[in-house]
Amino acid sequence: MARLVIDHHLDALLEFTDVAISMPRRRRRGGTKRHQRLRRLAGDTRREEAMVLDAVSVSIDRGESVAVLGTRTGGRDEFMRLAVGTLIPDRGSVRRSEVIVPMLERSRSLVGTSTVRQNVYLLGGLLGMAHADVEAKLPWIIETLGIGKAFDGYLRSAPRLTRQKLVWCVTMATGARAFAIEDSIVVGEPAYERRCWEYVEGLKASGASFLLASDQPTLVERFCDRALVIDGGTLKADTSVNEGLALMPKGGTGLRRRREEDLDEEDDD
Amino acid sequence: MLRTFASRDLHRKYRNFRLGYLWTILEPLGMTIVLWFVFQYILGARKFGEQPYFLFISVAILPWWWFTKGISGSTRVFVRDTGPLRISLLPTQIWVLRGVIVSMVEFLMSLPIVLFAVLVTWTFPGPLIVLFPVAVAIQFVLMYALGLLVASISAVVPDFARIVRIVTRAMFYLTPVLYSIARIPDSIREVAPLNPLVGILGLYRIGFWPNETETLRQFSISFAVCAILVISGLLVFRRIEPRILKEA
Numbered sequence: 206m207a208r209l210v211i212d213h214h215l216d217a218l219l220e221f222t223d224v225a226i227s228m229p230r231r232r233r234r235g236g237t238k239r240h241q242r243l244r245r246l247a248g249d250t251r252r253e254e255a256m257v258l259d260a261v262s263v264s265i266d267r268g269e270s271v272a273v274l275g276t277r278t279g280g281r282d283e284f285m286r287l288a289v290g291t292l293i294p295d296r297g298s299v300r301r302s303e304v305i306v307p308m309l310e311r312s313r314s315l316v317g318t319s320t321v322r323q324n325v326y327l328l329g330g331l332l333g334m335a336h337a338d339v340e341a342k343l344p345w346i347i348e349t350l351g352i353g354k355a356f357d358g359y360l361r362s363a364p365r366l367t368r369q370k371l372v373w374c375v376t377m378a379t380g381a382r383a384f385a386i387e388d389s390i391v392v393g394e395p396a397y398e399r400r401c402w403e404y405v406e407g408l409k410a411s412g413a414s415f416l417l418a419s420d421q422p423t424l425v426e427r428f429c430d431r432a433l434v435i436d437g438g439t440l441k442a443d444t445s446v447n448e449g450l451a452l453m454p455k456g457g458t459g460l461r462r463r464r465e466e467d468l469d470e471e472d473d474d
Numbered sequence: 475m476l477r478t479f480a481s482r483d484l485h486r487k488y489r490n491f492r493l494g495y496l497w498t499i500l501e502p503l504g505m506t507i508v509l510w511f512v513f514q515y516i517l518g519a520r521k522f523g524e525q526p527y528f529l530f531i532s533v534a535i536l537p538w539w540w541f542t543k544g545i546s547g548s549t550r551v552f553v554r555d556t557g558p559l560r561i562s563l564l565p566t567q568i569w570v571l572r573g574v575i576v577s578m579v580e581f582l583m584s585l586p587i588v589l590f591a592v593l594v595t596w597t598f599p600g601p602l603i604v605l606f607p608v609a610v611a612i613q614f615v616l617m618y619a620l621g622l623l624v625a626s627i628s629a630v631v632p633d634f635a636r637i638v639r640i641v642t643r644a645m646f647y648l649t650p651v652l653y654s655i656a657r658i659p660d661s662i663r664e665v666a667p668l669n670p671l672v673g674i675l676g677l678y679r680i681g682f683w684p685n686e687t688e689t690l691r692q693f694s695i696s697f698a699v700c701a702i703l704v705i706s707g708l709l710v711f712r713r714i715e716p717r718i719l720k721e722a
Binding site: 208209226228229286289290291292293295304306307309310313314319323326327329330331332333334335336 | 475477478479482557558559560561562563564565566715716719720721722
């Protein structure tokens with residue numbers, strides 16, 4: 206389908222050409238319900254679109270590990286979604302030569318009232334894995350996840366950190382050669398993180414590509430070779446990691462807020 | 475993956491009921507019996523459809539049930555639970571397709587009602603019953619395209635879901651479910667095939683009443699309207715898809 210077309214003639218992994226996109230911004234309504242209904246009938250929907258990315262042109266080669274730096278509201282999230290193909294630009298084009306598997310907004314993809322096993326199948330399906338692919342990778346996922354009998358229990362009662370480990374395992378089990386990752390490329394407790402590091406560094410050495418939207422300087426410095434700084438809807442800089450970190454917008458990056466949202470959603474489930 | 479999604483949706487739908495999947499039969503069967511009783515006995519002075527009337531209603535009410543369930547379900551596809559759309563590498567259309575498949579599975583599971591009606595009335599179909607699966611296939615394609623149309627418009631215009639509800643209720647009486655097309659007054663019989671379900675229901679029934687069916691012209695008009703709706707659904711969805719993804 207149109208948004209997920211793979212361009213096999215493209216030399217680079219990903220190419221943004223003069224991309225622009227506006228997104229709906231919801232504003233809290235005021236007044237009573239009756240007033241809100243009257244406003245809606247009058248066409249005052251209190252919805253407006255704001256340009257979140259404008260005139261973005263960039264090319265990312267295969268095998269590169271690129272840090273995408275900036276605030277959530279500055280266009281970073283939309284950049285990642287456009288790269289993966291879960292958004293369609295209003296103007297310009299996004300071309301990719303390989304499937305880029307997302308590890309974004311992990312809490313949205315999981316269902317607390319389903320078992321961990323069911324979540325593996327669901328998430329695998331969302332990431333484009335066929336049923337047989339998930340079956341084939343299941344032993345590896347079970348072994349890597351390492352939660353024993355809790356694998357067939359409900360996700361909401363699974364051990365701590367299971368969610369992030371589950372998303373990490375299924376994402377890596379896709380066998381993709383390109384990933385778009387938010388927050389952190391490694392998950393879990395320190396020992397588990399070390400295992401993740403070994404795995405992703407092995408992938409990187411074998412030529413896999415990574416887009417990492419993170420504002421953890423140590424992580425970015427350790428893993429990425431290049432940085433894109435996105436702020437105010439434009440590509441401010443396409444530079445080295447150190448320079449990119451120096452140029453990062455000051456103020457709240459949104460990371461803490463996102464983590465709080467994750468925790469809230471886990472509680473809601 | 476459609477199988478995984480569809481079986482999960484079905485499981486979630488029926489897991490809380492003690493009779494489980496039996497409701498796929500009991501619900502339309504109850505409806506069929508009530509309609510049969512009302513139109514055969516209470517309003518029985520005038521014949522609405524072909525005889526035996528119980529079989530006549532059973533053959534059409536199940537596809538109608540599938541149609542209304544599928545279309546009304548489509549209004550909610552991009553309104554609730556849209557989080558996975560933000561990370562999904564699957565085509566967006568799959569969200570509509572899985573709903574249509576679930577409602578089709580329910581329809582297929584309710585088909586023993588037709589068998590029951592055949593045995594009760596002891597009326598067996600002729601060779602044209604082979605058109606029954608053709609009708610299922612055409613209805614599936616129509617519902618997929620209409621589902622895309624309804625789901626995408628409902629995502630951007632919330633009021634549209636209510637309009638769909640009114641239209642489907644009106645269509646129940648404007649579609650030859652309870653009556654045959656032969657009972658429609660001559661003055662409006664020519665416009666009746668503009669309803670795409672007229673041709674589809676005609677195909678479902680032709681195996682049982684080969685002589686009391688729509689004319690070739692009526693079938694042609696009805697299927698032409700189906701084709702127009704299918705193309706419209708695909709085009710409208712293609713146009714609205716970027717906005718659906720933004721709203722997810």
